Amino acid sequence: MAARELVVLGTASQAPTRYRNHNGYFLRWDGEGVLFDPGEGTQRQLVLAGVAASSITRICVTHFHGDHCLGLPGVLARMALDHVARPVDVYFPAAGAVYFDRLRLASVAERRVTVRAHPVRNGGVVAGAPPFRLVGTPLDHRTTAIGWRLEEPDGVRVLPDRLEALGVRGPAVGELLASGSVTVGGRAVRVGEVSEPRRGQTVAFVMDTRWCDGALSLADGADLLVCEATFLSSAGEDGLADVSGHLTAAQAARLARQAGARRLVLTHFSQRHPDEQAFVDEARPIFPATTAARDLAVVPLPRRRPAPGA
Amino acid sequence: MAARELVVLGTASQAPTRYRNHNGYFLRWDGEGVLFDPGEGTQRQLVLAGVAASSITRICVTHFHGDHCLGLPGVLARMALDHVARPVDVYFPAAGAVYFDRLRLASVAERRVTVRAHPVRNGGVVAGAPPFRLVGTPLDHRTTAIGWRLEEPDGVRVLPDRLEALGVRGPAVGELLASGSVTVGGRAVRVGEVSEPRRGQTVAFVMDTRWCDGALSLADGADLLVCEATFLSSAGEDGLADVSGHLTAAQAARLARQAGARRLVLTHFSQRHPDEQAFVDEARPIFPATTAARDLAVVPLPRRRPAPGA
Numbered sequence: 046m047a048a049r050e051l052v053v054l055g056t057a058s059q060a061p062t063r064y065r066n067h068n069g070y071f072l073r074w075d076g077e078g079v080l081f082d083p084g085e086g087t088q089r090q091l092v093l094a095g096v097a098a099s100s101i102t103r104i105c106v107t108h109f110h111g112d113h114c115l116g117l118p119g120v121l122a123r124m125a126l127d128h129v130a131r132p133v134d135v136y137f138p139a140a141g142a143v144y145f146d147r148l149r150l151a152s153v154a155e156r157r158v159t160v161r162a163h164p165v166r167n168g169g170v171v172a173g174a175p176p177f178r179l180v181g182t183p184l185d186h187r188t189t190a191i192g193w194r195l196e197e198p199d200g201v202r203v204l205p206d207r208l209e210a211l212g213v214r215g216p217a218v219g220e221l222l223a224s225g226s227v228t229v230g231g232r233a234v235r236v237g238e239v240s241e242p243r244r245g246q247t248v249a250f251v252m253d254t255r256w257c258d259g260a261l262s263l264a265d266g267a268d269l270l271v272c273e274a275t276f277l278s279s280a281g282e283d284g285l286a287d288v289s290g291h292l293t294a295a296q297a298a299r300l301a302r303q304a305g306a307r308r309l310v311l312t313h314f315s316q317r318h319p320d321e322q323a324f325v326d327e328a329r330p331i332f333p334a335t336t337a338a339r340d341l342a343v344v345p346l347p348r349r350r351p352a353p354g355a
Numbered sequence: 356m357a358a359r360e361l362v363v364l365g366t367a368s369q370a371p372t373r374y375r376n377h378n379g380y381f382l383r384w385d386g387e388g389v390l391f392d393p394g395e396g397t398q399r400q401l402v403l404a405g406v407a408a409s410s411i412t413r414i415c416v417t418h419f420h421g422d423h424c425l426g427l428p429g430v431l432a433r434m435a436l437d438h439v440a441r442p443v444d445v446y447f448p449a450a451g452a453v454y455f456d457r458l459r460l461a462s463v464a465e466r467r468v469t470v471r472a473h474p475v476r477n478g479g480v481v482a483g484a485p486p487f488r489l490v491g492t493p494l495d496h497r498t499t500a501i502g503w504r505l506e507e508p509d510g511v512r513v514l515p516d517r518l519e520a521l522g523v524r525g526p527a528v529g530e531l532l533a534s535g536s537v538t539v540g541g542r543a544v545r546v547g548e549v550s551e552p553r554r555g556q557t558v559a560f561v562m563d564t565r566w567c568d569g570a571l572s573l574a575d576g577a578d579l580l581v582c583e584a585t586f587l588s589s590a591g592e593d594g595l596a597d598v599s600g601h602l603t604a605a606q607a608a609r610l611a612r613q614a615g616a617r618r619l620v621l622t623h624f625s626q627r628h629p630d631e632q633a634f635v636d637e638a639r640p641i642f643p644a645t646t647a648a649r650d651l652a653v654v655p656l657p658r659r660r661p662a663p664g665a
Contacts, residue, residue, distance in 0.1 A: 060436060061399040085429040086396040089371040111432045111462035115425075118461075119395040122421045126370060147457035151428075152421035153498045188463045 049074050049246065051271065051310065051344040054083075054090035056321075056337075058253075058275045058291075058313045059112055066090050066340055067112045068313060070271060072248060073100070074195065075176050080104045080120065081193065081250050081271075087116030088123050094341050098123040103134045103172070103179070107252055108190035109141035118151040124158040132159040136171055136181060139164035140189035165191055168259075177245075182263050184254035186290040192254065192263040197245030199352070207239040242352035249306070252313050255290050256300065264304035268347050271338070272297040273313035279327050280318070294324040298331035308347050312338035359384050359556065361581065361620065361654040364393075364400035366631075366647075368563075368585045368601075368623045369422055376400050376650055377422045378623060380581060381411070382558060384505065385486050390414045390430065391503065391560050391581075397426030398433050404651050408433040413444045413482070413489070417562055418500035419451035428461040434468040442469040446481055446491060449474035450499035475501055478569075487555075492573050494564035496600040502564065502573040507555030509662070517549040552662035559616070562623050565600050566610065574614035578657050581648070582607040583623035589637050590628070604634040608641035618657050622648035 054069030061067050067084025071094070078100040080087070091098055098120060106114050117135075124133060137145050142164050149160055165171055165181045168191060172179040177195040184190040203222070208214070212229050213221055221227040226235045249263045252273035264270045275291035276282035286293050292300070294311055301309040309332050311324045318324070321337035328335040336344070364379030371377050377394025381404070388410040390397070401408055408430060416424050427445075434443060447455050452474050459470055475481055475491045478501060482489040490504040513532070518524070522539050523531055531537040536545045559573045562583035574580045585601035586592035596603050602610070604621055611619040619642050621634045628634070631647035638645040646654070 060433065061402060063403060066399060085426070086399055089376060089396055092371060093373060109463045111428060111464070114462055115428050115432075116395065118421060118425050122425075123370065141463065144460075144462055147461050150454075151457050151461060152424055152454055153419045153451065154421070155497070187465070 049346040051248070051269065051346070052094050052096055053312070053338040053340060053342045053344065054087055054094060054096075056312045056314055056340055057084070057112065058273070058315055060316050061086065062316050062319065064319070064340065065314065065316075067116065068252075069116060070250070070312075071096050071101070072195070074248075077102045077176065079195065082107055082113040082252065083116035083120050084112045085115040085119075088119035090340070091120070091123070097127070099127045099129045101133060102131075103136065105179070105181075105193045105250070106135070106137040106141070106145070107184070107192060107250070108138060108186060108188050109144040110188060110253070113253070114144065114148060117145075117148045121149060121158055121160065122152065122154060125154060125156045129158050132161045134161045134163060134172065136163045136165055136179065136193070138189045138191045139166045180263075182259045184251070184259050185257040186253045186255070190253055192252070192259060193250040194263045194267070195248045197247065199245045200243050201236060201240035202243040203240045211239060213239060244350045244352050246346055246349060248346065251300070253291055255287060256292065256296055260300055261304050264300055264306050266304065267306045268350070269308050269310065269344070270301050270304070270306040271310045271312060272300060274311040274324050274328070275313050275315050277318060277323055277327055279323070294327040295331060298328035298335060301332040301335070306332075307334065307350070309335040310338050310344055311335060359656040361558070361579065361656070362404050362406055363622070363648045363650060363652045363654065364397055364404060364406075366622045366624055366650055367394070367422065368583070368625055370626050371396065372626050372629065374629070374650065375624065375626075377426065378562075379426060380560070380622075381406050382505070383410070384558075387412045387486065389505065392417055392423040392562065393426035393430050394422045395425040395429075398429035400650070401430070401433070407437070409437045409439045411443060412441075413446065415489070415491075415503045415560070416445070416447040416451070416455070417494070417502060417560070418448060418496060418498050419454040420498060420563070423563070424454065424458060427455075427458045431459060431468055431470065432462065432464060435464060435466045438466075439468050442471045444471045444473060444482065446473045446475055446489065446503070448499045448501045449476045490573075492569045494561070494569045495567035496563045496565070500563055502562070502569060503560040504573045504577070505558045507557065509555045510553050511546060511550035512553040513550045521549060523549060554660045554662050556656055556659060558656065561610070563601055565597060566602065566606055570610055571614050574610055574616050576614065577616045578660070579618050579620065579654070580611050580614070580616040581620045581622060582610060584621040584634050584638070585623055585625050587628060587633055587637055589633070604637040605641060608638035608645060611642040611645070616642075617644065617660070619645040620648050620654055621645060
């Protein structure tokens with residue numbers, strides 16, 4: 046099975062630092078590659094992370110503050126340079142369409158990648174095709190922002206030894222998976238006989254926002270919750286977080302706990318706090334399965350939850 | 356006297372590499388700071404180089420290919436974030452005004468720095484105020500491009516021991532410099548009695564272009580010539596350079612020699628050539644005073660040429 050992992054491209058809010066590029070997150074999910082919030086410099090961070098721009102199939106932008114979108118022109122330019130022939134789907138808040146239109150045509154280009162623009166107004170399921178559903182949900186920031194959630198439906202894991210035992214081979218396997226049953230040697234084999242239930246995986250991407258129902262809904266039961274934690278409650282920044290439309294590490298941890306997420310990755314750190322450990326230290330007493338994102342780190346998705354009854 | 360130096364922020368053409376950010380050059384010139392061709396990531400390169408965005412007084416863009424301009428929004432955003440109150444002058448080819456307009460408003464911002472836009476149509480002197488004249492000259496690229504030249508007029512160096520000997524002190528010094536003479540103790544002192552001639556300095560910035568008269572005119576007698584050298588003649592890339600509107604290192608060296616430049620800094624390297632030394636090796640037999648720019652290097656301006664008759 047192909048890798049499912051989060052490649053962290055940048056972790057800085059507002060101003061980049063020596064050690065933190067502006068935001069950028071690449072989620073590798075089987076044959077898909079979803080880029081979230083490409084801040085300035087994402088094009089080069091992809092090079093440093095060893096991620097080919099051609100592996101990007103979708104781009105999700107939460108909002109149009111510069112640290113979340115100014116890398117978009119460079120990423121699209123790089124995809125064109127690399128002769129990506131298929132279209133790339135870009136999802137963004139409809140309220141920011143004017144910025145999107147400027148960004149996609151921000152410089153002279155002799156060749157452009159085909160962009161399928163998906164301005165999202167009120168959230169909901171914005172892409173339903175396998176291997177996942179993509180859901181957008183409004184957040185509560187200083188400008189219109191939409192968080193994103195990738196949901197893989199629960200399904201089945203095919204057991205090769207059962208297939209073999211029942212003589213299901215070659216094209217019959219495909220037919221079985223597509224239609225739920227196949228006749229082999231005069232006997233109808235049902236998919237349930239050669240498989241076991243498998244839980245789908247969910248990744249939620251919450252930034253930038255105050256505490257809100259939308260954030261909770263995005264994070265609900267997520268296997269991996271990537272969440273902004275710009276500030277620290279322990280540094281007395283709850284008020285600053287609120288007025289600027291952000292979360293503290295403690296709030297992000299409470300969000301993960303209340304939503305029943307399985308793992309929390311904090312990111313989008315203020316330059317006030319050069320050491321990410323401070324964010325982890327604040328969050329872990331509330332939600333132990335917390336790590337802090339670091340530029341160019343790779344975070345694998347947690348193993349699937351056991352299927353019901355397994 | 357304040358420093359005059361070139362801070363190299365990035366040296367990559369087209370695609371950034373592990374070791375080369377996209378273009379970006381900051382020329383510190385006494386109280387002025389001129390940023391040339393801010394490619395994507397310039398905002399962070401400024402941090403890495405220790406250059407405050409607030410020290411930028413002017414921005415000169417040669418053309419609107421992405422590698423020369425996509426860093427503009429981030430630089431302007433950073434200046435706003437840093438509460439720069441004075442306006443910043445931005446010079447660019449008028450033919451690219453549509454891109455400039457998109458870039459300056461590419462993202463949501465609650466605060467913006469005041470931009471004085473100077474679209475330049477046919478070149479000429481675009482700013483005449485001390486400490487230098489700024490001259491734009493059209494180049495020959497695949498899209499409209501304008502090279503830049505900063506010229507300091509020849510002047511005088513005041514000799515403190517001569518001032519002292521003639522009793523010129525305090526406000527009388529200012530009057531002497533402003534008007535050319537001052538009366539001290541009943542005697543008229545002329546500026547020539549207390550000074551010696553001093554040659555002005557010139558920096559030329561040539562990119563992107565094929566060999567052309569404009570490039571020669573920009574480089575004419577320059578103390579420091581910063582010139583693109585995307586390709587290598589020694590690698591058989593003359594044809595590639597021509598078709599893509601670029602120079603090879605050998606051509607840049609011939610340009611420096613023919614124009615009577617004093618020092619040549621090569622940059623804007625193709626990712627085909629990871630080692631900058633290849634560019635230097637090709638150029639030095641033609642123009643010995645050549646160096647290759649490296650990201651975050653600082654290049655001081657050469658000492659002034661001796662004044663005529665000195």
